[in-house]
Amino acid sequence: MTTAENGPSAARDEVLAIAASCNRFGLCISACPTYVLTQQENESPRGRIELVRRMFEKGGRPDAETVAHIDSCLSCLACTTTCGVPVDYMHLIDRARAHVEANYQRPIGERVVRALVAALVPRPPLFGFTLRAARPLKRFARWMPRRLKPLLDLVPAQDPSPSEPLTPGTYAAEGSRKARVMLVPGCAQQVLAPSINAATMRLLRRAGCEVVVPKGFRCCGSLTLHMGRDRQAQQSARALVAILRATEATEAIDAIVINASGCGSTVKDYEHLLGDSPAYVVGGRRVGQLAVDVTEFLARIGLPATAPNRALTVAYHDACSLRNRQRVTTQPRQLLEATGFAVRNIPESHLCCGSAGTYNMLQPAAARLLGERKAAHIALTDTAVVAVGNIGCITQLGRYCERPVIHTVELLDWATGGPKPASIAHIDPSPVSAPKIEQSPSQEAIW
Amino acid sequence: MVKAVAAFLTAIERELGADAIEPSVEAVERYGDTTMPSGGRRVDAVLLPRSVTDVVTTVRLANEYQVGLYPVSAGHNLGLGTRSPVRDGQIVIDLGRRMNRILELNEELGYAVVEPGVTFQALHDELVRRGDKFMISATSGPPLGSVLGNALDKGAGYSPYFDHFGTLCGFEAVLGNGSTIRTGDGSLDNDTLPNWPVSKYTIGPILDGLFAQSNCGIIVRAAIWLMPRPPVIRTFHATFERDTDISAIIDAIRPLKLTNFVPTLFRVANDLYAIGPEERAENLGRRPGAREITAEERRLLREKHGLGAWQASAAFYAGSEGDIAPMLARVSSHFLNKGAVRIIDHAQAQLIPSLLIASDAFSGRPSTAELRLLSWRPGGGAIWFLPGTPMSGRTAAELDVLARGLFAQHGFDYIIMHVAGGRFARSLYLILFDRRSAEECRRADACYRALTSAYATRGIGVGRAAIDYHGLHMDLQMPAFQQAVLAVKRALDPNGVIAPGKYGIG
Numbered sequence: 001m002t003t004a005e006n007g008p009s010a011a012r013d014e015v016l017a018i019a020a021s022c023n024r025f026g027l028c029i030s031a032c033p034t035y036v037l038t039q040q041e042n043e044s045p046r047g048r049i050e051l052v053r054r055m056f057e058k059g060g061r062p063d064a065e066t067v068a069h070i071d072s073c074l075s076c077l078a079c080t081t082t083c084g085v086p087v088d089y090m091h092l093i094d095r096a097r098a099h100v101e102a103n104y105q106r107p108i109g110e111r112v113v114r115a116l117v118a119a120l121v122p123r124p125p126l127f128g129f130t131l132r133a134a135r136p137l138k139r140f141a142r143w144m145p146r147r148l149k150p151l152l153d154l155v156p157a158q159d160p161s162p163s164e165p166l167t168p169g170t171y172a173a174e175g176s177r178k179a180r181v182m183l184v185p186g187c188a189q190q191v192l193a194p195s196i197n198a199a200t201m202r203l204l205r206r207a208g209c210e211v212v213v214p215k216g217f218r219c220c221g222s223l224t225l226h227m228g229r230d231r232q233a234q235q236s237a238r239a240l241v242a243i244l245r246a247t248e249a250t251e252a253i254d255a256i257v258i259n260a261s262g263c264g265s266t267v268k269d270y271e272h273l274l275g276d277s278p279a280y281v282v283g284g285r286r287v288g289q290l291a292v293d294v295t296e297f298l299a300r301i302g303l304p305a306t307a308p309n310r311a312l313t314v315a316y317h318d319a320c321s322l323r324n325r326q327r328v329t330t331q332p333r334q335l336l337e338a339t340g341f342a343v344r345n346i347p348e349s350h351l352c353c354g355s356a357g358t359y360n361m362l363q364p365a366a367a368r369l370l371g372e373r374k375a376a377h378i379a380l381t382d383t384a385v386v387a388v389g390n391i392g393c394i395t396q397l398g399r400y401c402e403r404p405v406i407h408t409v410e411l412l413d414w415a416t417g418g419p420k421p422a423s424i425a426h427i428d429p430s431p432v433s434a435p436k437i438e439q440s441p442s443q444e445a446i447w
Numbered sequence: 448m449v450k451a452v453a454a455f456l457t458a459i460e461r462e463l464g465a466d467a468i469e470p471s472v473e474a475v476e477r478y479g480d481t482t483m484p485s486g487g488r489r490v491d492a493v494l495l496p497r498s499v500t501d502v503v504t505t506v507r508l509a510n511e512y513q514v515g516l517y518p519v520s521a522g523h524n525l526g527l528g529t530r531s532p533v534r535d536g537q538i539v540i541d542l543g544r545r546m547n548r549i550l551e552l553n554e555e556l557g558y559a560v561v562e563p564g565v566t567f568q569a570l571h572d573e574l575v576r577r578g579d580k581f582m583i584s585a586t587s588g589p590p591l592g593s594v595l596g597n598a599l600d601k602g603a604g605y606s607p608y609f610d611h612f613g614t615l616c617g618f619e620a621v622l623g624n625g626s627t628i629r630t631g632d633g634s635l636d637n638d639t640l641p642n643w644p645v646s647k648y649t650i651g652p653i654l655d656g657l658f659a660q661s662n663c664g665i666i667v668r669a670a671i672w673l674m675p676r677p678p679v680i681r682t683f684h685a686t687f688e689r690d691t692d693i694s695a696i697i698d699a700i701r702p703l704k705l706t707n708f709v710p711t712l713f714r715v716a717n718d719l720y721a722i723g724p725e726e727r728a729e730n731l732g733r734r735p736g737a738r739e740i741t742a743e744e745r746r747l748l749r750e751k752h753g754l755g756a757w758q759a760s761a762a763f764y765a766g767s768e769g770d771i772a773p774m775l776a777r778v779s780s781h782f783l784n785k786g787a788v789r790i791i792d793h794a795q796a797q798l799i800p801s802l803l804i805a806s807d808a809f810s811g812r813p814s815t816a817e818l819r820l821l822s823w824r825p826g827g828g829a830i831w832f833l834p835g836t837p838m839s840g841r842t843a844a845e846l847d848v849l850a851r852g853l854f855a856q857h858g859f860d861y862i863i864m865h866v867a868g869g870r871f872a873r874s875l876y877l878i879l880f881d882r883r884s885a886e887e888c889r890r891a892d893a894c895y896r897a898l899t900s901a902y903a904t905r906g907i908g909v910g911r912a913a914i915d916y917h918g919l920h921m922d923l924q925m926p927a928f929q930q931a932v933l934a935v936k937r938a939l940d941p942n943g944v945i946a947p948g949k950y951g952i953g
């Protein structure tokens with residue numbers, strides 16, 4: 001991935017090859033949230049591919065208009081699900097962001113915000129401290145510089161519900177051991193919703209996993225990668241590769257379990273991210289091969305026994321990183337249904353909620369439109385709670401959605417004997433509405 | 448002409464506002480992009496009307512300034528022209544950008560009234576949002592294709608509501624002469640028209656057909672009938688081992704469809720049509736410069752995917768699994784008696800991506816999966832050749848030998864699916880080529896023309912045509928028919944402003 005070892009030409013060659021693979025069928029455009037919002041060609045993947053091609057062919061400093069169109073891309077990868085080729089848009093846009101970061105001088109306000117995000121979010125203790133320190137400033141948001149306001153908006157109004165911190169160590173399986181796994185706790189997630197990691201730990205152990213929580217893990221590199229800071233991302237990736245090596249020095253592990261799907265998408269692609277670092281490429285491949293989303297893994301090994309009376313009707317929101325990048329769509333639904341929840345799909349499920357890593361911090365206007373749009377669709381479903389597999393979506397939807405938004409594993413943990421999640425403490429389980437029966441949904445039809 | 452276009456655009460901006468004209472040069476350029484051997488067309492401008500009134504104004508001004516308009520609905524007519532005008536220098540009216548509303552969805556009578564920009568995906572999503580009581584008739588084409596645009600180009604699906612033009616009811620059309628008419632029971636001179644979306648046959652001539660594959664006017668709304676979603680849909684798939692089995696397959700399907708024992712059409716896909724979406728020719732480790740794939744390479748692909756030289760797929764609809772089971776048993780034994788080597792049931796098909804596509808199609812779920820077939824060969828060139836065959840095994844086999852030979856002669860992989868009813872099967876041939884290679888473009892063009900000529904010699908035309916060949920096909924029609932069509936065009940669009948040259952008219 002890096003331009004450091006092989007130089008800019010490797011990135012250029014890769015980008016131009018990807019751009020050349022685009023057949024310009026245009027199947028991507030209407031799947032793209034920014035095209036849906038703006039109806040502008042250059043706000044579509046097809047338009048961006050052409051702009052990125054021209055940017056690399058020309059070389060040097062990109063123009064501001066091209067940078068704006070690259071910045072406005074969510075990297076949701078919905079385009080890749082409808083592409084006829086398929087074009088490797090993910091690596092094209094990552095390369096483009098890195099090129100912009102290396103060759104473009106942003107206005108000072110943007111630079112400050114981006115530097116703050118890149119410095120704070122991947123460092124959980126510092127991020128936590130900053131959130132607490134920034135909370136009193138929320139009331140003064142209107143007087144804050146324009147670019148800082150979106151960051152303040154995202155600061156939670158109160159501390160998350162108390163939860164056992166995930167401390168490094170090895171935790172034994174309950175009952176006979178089925179697997180030995182490493183749990184990657186996610187950087188922002190540890191601070192914003194520690195209950196997710198606690199629920200994941202309980203659930204995995206109850207499912208028969210010995211769980212290793214690595215010492216020294218900070219961030220997988222996903223956030224910085226999507227900001228074009230590829231060297232910082234590679235640094236994070238190399239650290240996780242080293243952690244895995246140390247962990248496996250005593251005994252191999254069966255999976256690296258990830259419960260923040262944004263992280264999962266990046267970790268699964270470490271081989272590419274570290275592709276130019278010979279010392280790490282094999283380790284990157286090993287990490288990528290072991291990486292699984294928590295629902296993928298639970299579907300593979302089986303859930304623990306289900307406790308009764310956990311029935312709720314749940315709207316399942318597909319995080320883009322799970323749906324479009326990792327193609328994990330059936331497992332979370334099947335697990336929820338297997339534990340007694342009734343799962344409802346959300347209309348227009350292919351469209352991003354606007355979280356997209358750092359997108360709601362850096363592109364707040366488009367993020368708001370998408371967040372409101374998604375919340376309106378959720379409101380149409382006859383459901384009590386929204387389940388999702390990514391902390392970014394939980395934060396984003398939590399701002400616009402009236403009903404509780406919760407991580408899938410928290411529901412699964414509760415349904416298999418864990419505590420009831422605090423955010424749904426006020427909701428009583430009730431018999432699930434509309435069980436599946438073989439009858440026509442239309443009163444006008446007889447079959 | 449350039450001056451006329453500039454003056455026309457100034458008038459459009461004055462009357463409809465600046466936002467009625469696409470501002471991006473790159474976007475306008477892309478409207479001329481096609482998958483055709485001849486390459487793209489020059490588009491002079493793109494207009495973005497938001498209402499019937501805007502369309503009326505646009506047509507009036509086009510008459511005044513004598514410029515050619517080319518209306519597109521969603522602009523996803525891949526392999527047939529995408530959203531490009533037939534000729535250079537026309538002005539595209541993109542109806543999909545802002546006229547994309549579902550105006551009415553009637554769940555008592557089962558119809559939707561839609562504007563041209565409503566896509567299969569949008570209509571499907573809205574039906575799901577309302578409880579999934581009705582289903583669309585999905586196509587093999589892009590989910591983002593227009594429901595109206597597809598129907599007006601005589602597109603089709605696979606369910607009992609497969610005849611998309613046939614399921615349209617009651618148009619509102621802006622004619623080339625600037626007047627607006629309603630068809631069907633909407634033609635009554637009244638403001639209240641309860642039968643407009645449900646009855647086509649009012650007094651007088653049926654004008655609806657004048658707007659199919661033509662250029663007499665711009666349809667701005669129509670009703671489309673919807674089928675209630677069956678509680679249980681179960682597909683079945685019969686695979687056949689040899690290329691020559693097409694005769695037996697067609698003869699086996701005919702009685703099942705003449706009696707409507709099977710409610711859906713049959714998808715009869717050859718190996719490459721079925722497997723192509725999952726594979727790439729360039730990944731087969733082929734020798735440099737190789738053209739069509741070899742018989743051995745085809746055999747290996749079939750083996751890998753567990754499919755045959757042909758696969759016939761269809762579906763049953765019913766209230767329960769129990770209702771379907773005896774029908775499945777009968778149809779399975781019917782196909783095994785006719786030479787099928789394997790029957791793949793619905794559950795097994797869910798695990799085979801190539802057959803899952805058929806499952807989505809019969810279930811009215813839009814999908815892009817089949818479109819991956821367009822990338823079987825690199826380079827993005829694609830032309831659909833769409834003739835048909837009577838449901839006679841002997842004729843189908845003769846035509847298969849003929850087409851197979853012409854594909855081989857021109858160095859292209861033989862990719863074909865028949866969509867079969869009781870009396871007729873539409874044949875979907877796909878010529879895939881590298882449009883970056885002038886030599887391949889020439890060969891693809893020659894292949895299409897050879898196929899057209901060979902079929903025409905046998906008295907067989909096509910159901911739809913790619914824009915490179917609209918004139919070619921119209922020239923094959925009897926002279927009196929051509930004159931009649933032209934007379935209608937002149938009567939309704941005297942200045943020829945609507946899509947000049949489309950389907951060889953005007």
